[in-house]
Amino acid sequence: MDVMQDVTMEEKKISENESVEKATKKVALPFPKEDYKPNGKLKRVRGRVLKKLLKYEFKYILPALLACVGLLTVFAFFFGLETRVEMTDSNRGLYITAMLLYLFGNFAVLAVAIALPSERYAKNFFKGEGYVTFSIPATIEEHLLAKRITAITSYLIGSVAVALDFLLAVALSGEWWGIDSVGIQWTFEGVLVTLEVLAFAILGLVFLPTLIGAGECFVQKFSKKQQFLLGLGIVFGGSTLLEIVLVTFLSSDLFYFFALTTTRIHILVWLIILLETGLLALTLRYEYRYLKYKLNLK
Amino acid sequence: MANIIECRGVTKRYKDVRALDALDFSVPDNGGIVGLLGPNGSGKTTLIKLLAGLLTPTEGELRVGGYPIGVETKSIVSYLSDAYALNEGYTVTQELDYFQDFFVDFDREKAEQMIRELGVNEKQKVKTLSKGTKEKLALILTLSRNARLFILDEPIAGVDPAAREYILQKILSHKSVDSTILLSTHLISEIEEYFDYVLFLKEGKIVVEGGAEEIRQREGKTIDALFREVFRWM
Numbered sequence: 447m448d449v450m451q452d453v454t455m456e457e458k459k460i461s462e463n464e465s466v467e468k469a470t471k472k473v474a475l476p477f478p479k480e481d482y483k484p485n486g487k488l489k490r491v492r493g494r495v496l497k498k499l500l501k502y503e504f505k506y507i508l509p510a511l512l513a514c515v516g517l518l519t520v521f522a523f524f525f526g527l528e529t530r531v532e533m534t535d536s537n538r539g540l541y542i543t544a545m546l547l548y549l550f551g552n553f554a555v556l557a558v559a560i561a562l563p564s565e566r567y568a569k570n571f572f573k574g575e576g577y578v579t580f581s582i583p584a585t586i587e588e589h590l591l592a593k594r595i596t597a598i599t600s601y602l603i604g605s606v607a608v609a610l611d612f613l614l615a616v617a618l619s620g621e622w623w624g625i626d627s628v629g630i631q632w633t634f635e636g637v638l639v640t641l642e643v644l645a646f647a648i649l650g651l652v653f654l655p656t657l658i659g660a661g662e663c664f665v666q667k668f669s670k671k672q673q674f675l676l677g678l679g680i681v682f683g684g685s686t687l688l689e690i691v692l693v694t695f696l697s698s699d700l701f702y703f704f705a706l707t708t709t710r711i712h713i714l715v716w717l718i719i720l721l722e723t724g725l726l727a728l729t730l731r732y733e734y735r736y737l738k739y740k741l742n743l744k
Numbered sequence: 745m746a747n748i749i750e751c752r753g754v755t756k757r758y759k760d761v762r763a764l765d766a767l768d769f770s771v772p773d774n775g776g777i778v779g780l781l782g783p784n785g786s787g788k789t790t791l792i793k794l795l796a797g798l799l800t801p802t803e804g805e806l807r808v809g810g811y812p813i814g815v816e817t818k819s820i821v822s823y824l825s826d827a828y829a830l831n832e833g834y835t836v837t838q839e840l841d842y843f844q845d846f847f848v849d850f851d852r853e854k855a856e857q858m859i860r861e862l863g864v865n866e867k868q869k870v871k872t873l874s875k876g877t878k879e880k881l882a883l884i885l886t887l888s889r890n891a892r893l894f895i896l897d898e899p900i901a902g903v904d905p906a907a908r909e910y911i912l913q914k915i916l917s918h919k920s921v922d923s924t925i926l927l928s929t930h931l932i933s934e935i936e937e938y939f940d941y942v943l944f945l946k947e948g949k950i951v952v953e954g955g956a957e958e959i960r961q962r963e964g965k966t967i968d969a970l971f972r973e974v975f976r977w978m
Contacts, residue, residue, distance in 0.1 A: 472810030577829035
């Protein structure tokens with residue numbers, strides 16, 4: 447009797463498994479082979495999807511940014527030329543206007559370079575557009591990477607434009623103000639310092655948009671409006687806090703301990719780089735988890 | 745026949761609120777129209793957002809076409825939110841480009857044909873379109889995909905009667921055996937005759953589930969009458 451019961455149970459189990467198998471029969475997907483890893487799982491970041499996302503990101507960012515860069519170049523050109531002419535009572539107004547326009551151009555390019563990707567992030571993820579953005583078959587990793595690449599490119603374009611336009615203005619003025627060439631000294635110390643500067647620059651470039659993005663995610667709890675401004679507020683609030691910590695540290699005995707020898711200074715610098723990398727990883731994790739698990743579009 | 749939707753013990757909590765409570769149901773892959781019915785606040789939109797991959801369940805397992813919700817399911821699900829969301833800064837053509845770029849199953853010709861019928865200038869920006877035209881455009885883009893599952897969240901709520909007729913006509917003309925249309929509504933009388941399968945959602949739980957005709961015969965009343973009975977005190 448027991449054996450019979452066991453057989454019946456076993457048959458039932460097989461039949462259940464078959465029905466689950468049937469119930470979960472997979473439909474064919476429209477993904478090409480290159481989207482999959484060798485183990486058959488879908489890649490978290492697929493080149494072809496990333497390219498398409500970047501295309502739409504740059505279409506949004508570049509026109510306004512390049513227009514500002516163009517305007518700055520015009521302002522730099524006139525500012526450079528006017529410095530060849532001596533300022534007199536008759537041209538004072540024009541002189542000051544050209545200088546102010548040049549300064550304003552610098553500010554506008556940097557502001558637009560930072561603000562545009564941040565504004566796009568808020569609009570694309572948290573507003574009505576979010577329904578479309580998160581309905582397309584792209585992973586959160588692909589979305590975030592596209593946003594980060596665009597923001598970093600935007601910052602680089604802005605910074606390079608400001609630097610080049612400064613050089614243009616200086617060149618046109620005919621006075622190089624004794625700008626010497628800056629080169630890497632190929633000593634151990636020189637290479638180490640160069641590496642440190644590079645590490646800080648790269649970390650800063652990645653950290654800023656990540657911090658703004660995470661800030662925009664964080665403020666969702668408090669307001670569904672002005673996320674972009676609130677996100678920037680979080681960044682500047684965080685920077686102020688960081689400065690307070692830094693100033694406190696610089697005036698402490700601990701800093702004097704590190705400042706005693708060059709080796710100790712380098713150890714301190716790499717500790718800061720490590721700390722910043724850790725913070726960056728934590729911020730990225732928060733941003734990723736928020737978008738994947740917490741975001742609820744209204 | 746495999747199921748297009750499999751839902752096992754799915755719970756969704758928002759802090760202390762249980763929007764969906766251990767849902768267990770499946771929808772057969774027979775094509776046709778599935779009505780997700782329930783009053784406001786019953787959890788319809790939450791369930792739809794879970795199916796569309798816009799939310800993650802707190803507990804349980806949800807599958808569409810055999811895949812857990814994710815990038816795979818987004819490629820076979822065409823979703824229209826109750827906000828009729830579109831990329832507002834784009835022109836109609838750019839919107840078509842976007843859909844064509846990201847959805848392999850997007851039928852551009854079909855979309856362009858429907859847009860022409862609607863009389864919309866393709867160079868016009870989406871944000872300059874009237875609310876009604878935006879709603880129709882969003883529906884056209886959603887239905888122009890050859891998806892396995894179409895999810896339409898309250899497509900006929902809050903629209904004028906003429907637009908409602910247009911939307912219903914487009915949905916019905918899209919009905920086929922190869923794809924399932926899941927639509928949520930509380931305006932049952934308008935669409936009841938077209939339902940092939942229905943799910944009643946009450947306080948985050950499925951209270952009625954099955955073929956529309958089978959339910960009508962079993963209960964001896966229309967789906968609309970049954971709905972009024974089930975949700976009488978809500």
